[in-house]
Amino acid sequence: MQLWHNLKKVGPLLGIVLxxxxxxxxxxxxxxxxxxxxxxxxxxxxxxxxxxxxPIGLMTFLMNIPxxxxxxxxxxxQFVIKTLIxxxxxxxALDLLKGIRPLPFEDIFLGALxxxxxxxxxxxxxxxxxxxxxxxxxxxxxxxxRFGWAMGTTMLFxxxxxxxxxxxxxxxxxxLYSLVSMFTFSRTVDAIQGxxxxxxxxxxxxxxxxxxxxxxxxxxxGATFLQGRGSFSAEEKNVIICVVSxxxxxxxxxxxxxxxxxxxxxxxxxxxxxxxGWAVE
Numbered sequence: 001m002q003l004w005h006n007l008k009k010v011g012p013l014l015g016i017v018l019x020x021x022x023x024x025x026x027x028x029x030x031x032x033x034x035x036x037x038x039x040x041x042x043x044x045x046x047x048x049x050x051x052x053x054x055p056i057g058l059m060t061f062l063m064n065i066p067x068x069x070x071x072x073x074x075x076x077x078q079f080v081i082k083t084l085i086x087x088x089x090x091x092x093a094l095d096l097l098k099g100i101r102p103l104p105f106e107d108i109f110l111g112a113l114x115x116x117x118x119x120x121x122x123x124x125x126x127x128x129x130x131x132x133x134x135x136x137x138x139x140x141x142x143x144x145x146r147f148g149w150a151m152g153t154t155m156l157f158x159x160x161x162x163x164x165x166x167x168x169x170x171x172x173x174x175x176l177y178s179l180v181s182m183f184t185f186s187r188t189v190d191a192i193q194g195x196x197x198x199x200x201x202x203x204x205x206x207x208x209x210x211x212x213x214x215x216x217x218x219x220x221x222g223a224t225f226l227q228g229r230g231s232f233s234a235e236e237k238n239v240i241i242c243v244v245s246x247x248x249x250x251x252x253x254x255x256x257x258x259x260x261x262x263x264x265x266x267x268x269x270x271x272x273x274x275x276x277g278w279a280v281e
Contacts, residue, residue: 012129013085020086023122023133024093026115027056029102034111037166037178039159041067041135047169057094061087064134082131090133108174112181119181120188127193150193156186198270199249201242203256204228205263208238214255215240219248243270 031038031046038046045059064087068080105111123133132140140154159182167175205211212223226239244252249267256263 012082015129016082016086016126016131017089019122019125019129020089020133021093021122022125023119024057024090024097025100025102026118026122027094028097029100030111030115030118031181032056032098033101033105034108034115034177035170036108036112036115036174036181037163037170039136039155039162039178039182043159043162043166043178047166051169055095056098057091057096060094060134061091067134067139079130079132082126082129083134086126086131087134108177109180112177113184116181116184117188120185121192123185124189124192127189150190153186153190155189156182159186198243198245200268200270201240201244201249201252202266202268203240203242203263204237204265205240205256205260206237207260207263208240211256211259211263212240214259215242215252218255219244219252221248221252 027038027042027046032049035050036046037043041060041063042056044063045054045056048054048059049056068084103110126133136155136158139158140149143149143154163175163179163182166178170178203211208225212225215221215223221242221244223240223242226241228237228239229235230237242252253265256265
């Protein structure tokens, strides 16, 4: 029990270290190798590296210091502490991994694509564990808490401003490829933040009891009954709400067709599902 308790305390910190290192690897291994820019504080650090030769990691850390005061006032102390750990590891790894070349590619698009995906995975891991890597991540976290905006979308908005600066210093071609990297990064972050991809299914059927029984036993998912009434027939009906994973949607549709071929079915994306049987924050 004591070992499990210690793992629960240390595990998130190890995850933050892993995510921060992966994010740094994506920058040095793909973004810098392709000569691309970036967004936020990291984008400014890249411009300073390309133009003045200043260390990316050191400049990233120094420029983040003022933002910690914002994070300390606006978000939880735990978030700030985890962000500080992530930022320190990220900054150190950025400079330690300088010059690394995982693949001898010359395609700028591949650098933008893989740099964005790996960076998004690394940052997304840190976000899910309650921290960030500093920069506009802190601002995005504050806005998420106040207004509920997706962090990846907010970061894309702020990073667009830095992209204009990159356009001036690095040229339009590099700036546009950098936009590909930034967009890929933000979509990857949102995907990881949203957890397991799922579908919310609304079913209106005259055989609702039998249908729910088969969903329980064959699909392995629970369901919720809502009371509904048809607008034309005025007939009372049970409305079934069920959430399933992407691989399960085909099985669910097959069960519905077998029980009630005339069932009315609505399938919607569930951007985030939290609760028993699903990944939790």
